[in-house]
Amino acid sequence: MRMNQGVLLFLLTGGGSGIGRALAQALASRQEEVMIIGRKEQLLAETAVFSPHIRYLCADVSTTKGRESVVVALKNIKCLKGLIHNAGTVEPISSITTITETAFRQTMSTNLEGPLFLSQALLKQLSHGRVLHIGSGAAHFPVKGWTAYCVSKAALYMLTLCWQLECQEVAFTSVMPGIIDTDMQRLIRQANEMDEDKLSFFKQLKEKHQLLQPETVAIFLCWLLLDVDKKLFVSKEWDIYDETHHPLWLKHPYSVPQWDENAHG
Numbered sequence: 001m002r003m004n005q006g007v008l009l010f011l012l013t014g015g016g017s018g019i020g021r022a023l024a025q026a027l028a029s030r031q032e033e034v035m036i037i038g039r040k041e042q043l044l045a046e047t048a049v050f051s052p053h054i055r056y057l058c059a060d061v062s063t064t065k066g067r068e069s070v071v072v073a074l075k076n077i078k079c080l081k082g083l084i085h086n087a088g089t090v091e092p093i094s095s096i097t098t099i100t101e102t103a104f105r106q107t108m109s110t111n112l113e114g115p116l117f118l119s120q121a122l123l124k125q126l127s128h129g130r131v132l133h134i135g136s137g138a139a140h141f142p143v144k145g146w147t148a149y150c151v152s153k154a155a156l157y158m159l160t161l162c163w164q165l166e167c168q169e170v171a172f173t174s175v176m177p178g179i180i181d182t183d184m185q186r187l188i189r190q191a192n193e194m195d196e197d198k199l200s201f202f203k204q205l206k207e208k209h210q211l212l213q214p215e216t217v218a219i220f221l222c223w224l225l226l227d228v229d230k231k232l233f234v235s236k237e238w239d240i241y242d243e244t245h246h247p248l249w250l251k252h253p254y255s256v257p258q259w260d261e262n263a264h265g
Contacts, residue, residue: 014087016043
């Protein structure tokens, strides 16, 4: 799918489900043009039917071929308003003693290499635009069984800082979107290679309705992308649980559940 030169749009990876789908729809609701990228065409089509402002391209951005297809699709676009690196995987949830080289590399190619090399390939079109890395609190503390995920997200955070250092004409930042009621959380609750207290913590969040809804996260991300000035945008790694910015975007009926950070050890 090739785009017309005059279109200004947001490019969003992992747009077929979860916060990717919610963000695409939230941006479209604000009359923004969005192209969503993902591996599963049916899910992308289900997201895109929400609005004529949403287009989609089936591509695997963890691969060179997939990224090249995105570049080709956008070759007539001179300027991108933003790029959101949302595609990611928590798998394999495996002991560090048994994780395979193939599985580890796949996680890194999805969570780290995709964001690095897609931004690099689209850098000229992103001049004066914004790039948002969907990070994780797991970048900053270890979780048993999450070696590949924790390492990849820690590297993604450092990648954000390196981009900020070397490429100031593009506004790069990272966000911790919280613990969200998505398929990723379902996989986590079914995992075997985790501490019992950590597994219990995630299960209790689900049972007590303390998981964030994707739509709430999408409103937060829209605020960052559309309403926050560039200097503030790049000033820190954003955390949805930080209450200081809630008055600026968190409105009824959306809510951010609070829970005891020390409850899970």
